[in-house]
Amino acid sequence: MKLTQGACTCPAHMGGRIISKHLPTCKSNKMATQVPMEYAFEMASSNIRYGENATSEVGMDAANLKAKRVMVLTDPNIAKLRPMKTAIESLEANKVNYTVFDKVRVEPSDISFKEAIAFARKYQPDLYIAVGGGSTIDTAKAANLYTEYPDADFLDFVNAPIGKGLPIDKTLRPLIAIPTTAGTGSETTGASIFDFKSMNVKTGIANRALKPVLGIVDPLNIRSGPLSVQISAGLDVLFLFVRSGIYTHASTYLHPYSHSLESYTAIPYKLRGPAPENPLLRPAYQGSNPISDVWSIKALKMVVDSLPKIKKDVNDYKAQSEMILAATYAGIGFGNAGVHLCHGMSYPISGLVKNYNHPEYPTDHSLVPHGVSVAITAPSVFSFTSAMYPERHLQIAQIFGADISNAKLADAGAILADRIRQFLYNLELPDGISAFGYTYSDIEKLVQGTLPQHRVTKLAPLAAGTEDLSKIFENSLKLYN
Template sequence: MNETVFTYGAPSLKFGLGASDELGHDLAALDARRVLLVTDPGVAAAGHPARLAELVRAAGIEVEVFDRVHVEPTDVSLEEAVAFGRDTGPYDAIVAVGGGSAIDTAKAVNLLTSNPGELMDYINAPVGRARAPRNALAPLVAVPTTTGTGSESTTICVLDVLSLHVKTGISHPRLRPTLAVVDPRLTMSQPPEVTAAAGMDILCHALESWTARPYSSYPRKKPEERVPYCGANPVADMWAEKAMTLLAASFRTAVRDGGDEAAREQMALAATFAGMGFGNAGVHIPHANAYPIAGRVKDFRPAGYPQDGPMVPHGMAVSLTAPEAFRFTFEASPERHLRAAELLGGAEGAEGPDLLPRTLARLMRDIEMPNGIAAVGYDEGDVGALVEGSLKQQRLLATAPREVGADDLAGILRGSLELW
């Protein structure tokens, strides 16, 4: 018997210009007396965490700050943050100020200061032991300063396991933030390169959840067996479709003119909507491929990001195989792929399976994304290792609308060496 039930979850949301000014009030409403604020050095240098910490203190709440989040978190960086939280706690609530790296780090700190064990106990199988938390977590308030990851809406914490050269994650409903405070003004200082990469993450969140395997195609599950990524469903579809509409109107403008307040507001809303969609329906092939592309980086150093080592930013890594991935999935739901291309403005002279890939490639050229995985340091000889890494992301590949094996992934990756 196939599934007849889908689940939907989302944090409470406070959205709008100046929303972050009310953080002290929001934490007091959660009965917080002592909180840990988690951020990264770049965001700290921009001044947002210090300003927000003072607002919280003015509300009579004690604040401890951890400002050593690693951009693109690793098991080592998360363990450092967890040790800080354990040594300085307990806390009544956790506040994350930053992009997905800060929010995901805060999720790990919250998990492991509320529950026993170590990081690998909770990391998804087959990399980790996929243990579920036994204890409730503290309230987590996410204040994003980038428009892209959607981590403020999701149940996922993403990290690199350095010793294995693999990107993986922790997934459980209890990781979802209690409250998302989305203030578009906090994104105004985001460099154009970060806006571009993070925006491609928004777009792929929307596209992958929109084209995901329908929830009704899965075998019926017991309530305790249902996972956060339940497949495409009517509620997630609504958020994904609206996110694409907003992106079509604002993405290029936000990259070209970061000071355009209206474009920034639309991008922030698109990121939130896409997060509410994929945080329930799930993502699939582009995200599965992104993990080894980012995890096995050689010497690529993107403009606009801290230069403390080679990295392929997550949103960039996701985008690089998206055109070929959607060419592969087209036959599973042609009408959805064509509708997505229509929402994004289409591409002249393209039709059928080529329309969405060509539409994406045109957008990626306009915002100066790299021209395929060769542009970030990979070649034909790397395809086998990248396929191996993608195959470890079975939680994501299970959401794909078509069954995808090693040969399929190899074809997608080879086709993604150069996109135009």
């Protein structure tokens, strides 16, 4: 019988977190209970269709599903652009009844979610189609969920400890996701992220029941818009390894970057905690595992190669196609492994910002794009987490171009941090969180906004307490100077 990790308070477990393989025999672990440790992981993903002009098939998909009432979700910008036009033409060509909700908020909030939920409850769709970035796809997931649970309180399914994190025991209506950014990978996952306004932090809902039945990944859908949006989404892909809009600016492409880095360095699934009493209770984010590792490594390599090309030439269509595919790869990886500190710390960075608008983002509210907010702390985060699994940190550094032939494991964090910092500098990312208006006096609020993000922070390979988070934020005030 393996023991749980939760009760051990010896130094090797860093206040209850396993960072050692000695737990089953740890003599200091006198409070441990005889509960089986996790022994399995699950691999879940949407069906994916990839190809230029694949969006034109969505009307046939709706007809094949015998849909009678389709709710198409998008944002006010995408509503005027090619991907939406193509989707609507396809629905009409196949004589599918539909209505359009075009009020999705870029970086959605609980308020904007509730607006979409109210619309869906009134219309009662039997199929949802999301045309847009992660913001649109996540909004569609929430609308679908709460329409099927009309009596639920909004916090019932929101991740604990902010919400109750209740399991979803109903089959939801089908959702088809058509991403227009190479970023979140939301077309593959059961995660739905939003700003929780009353607490000024981001949180979300994570459950496999939310994942789309189909993700239509069409490279033509990202061939317009400003560079900064493409870079932000791309950085999210990159850091998921270790939101809404058609824009393919550098900001957009940062998303797959983060997903890949974080999922590859997450705590292994067998060390995540006790096994669930019922498979229904196994979380969507389970820790690193052999299958997610494959998708994450592939996504990371693709982003590191393609994102600088897009920065050099925003019309490099081959690189754009690679990026939207990398986002899907990263989504499969992080959608099952999860992310950790970069994402947990990004939520208060985005949620507390007051007077910053990222270049080329057409919004009417203060906004730090998600890909930028997760990338900005990465040098400091991975310098910190490298104490665990330094081999993986060196492997990532090598993908970024570092010569690790004579590198010492103890130097893994510094080597990787330097390579990430140079990568972000070349993409002209803002110079730390101070560029968003944050100062040393804001660090306590940023830490307090990070601490409740258990869904992701508890997957970090090394437990980060208040002092650790404070130091990471402090070191992230400036990146380059």
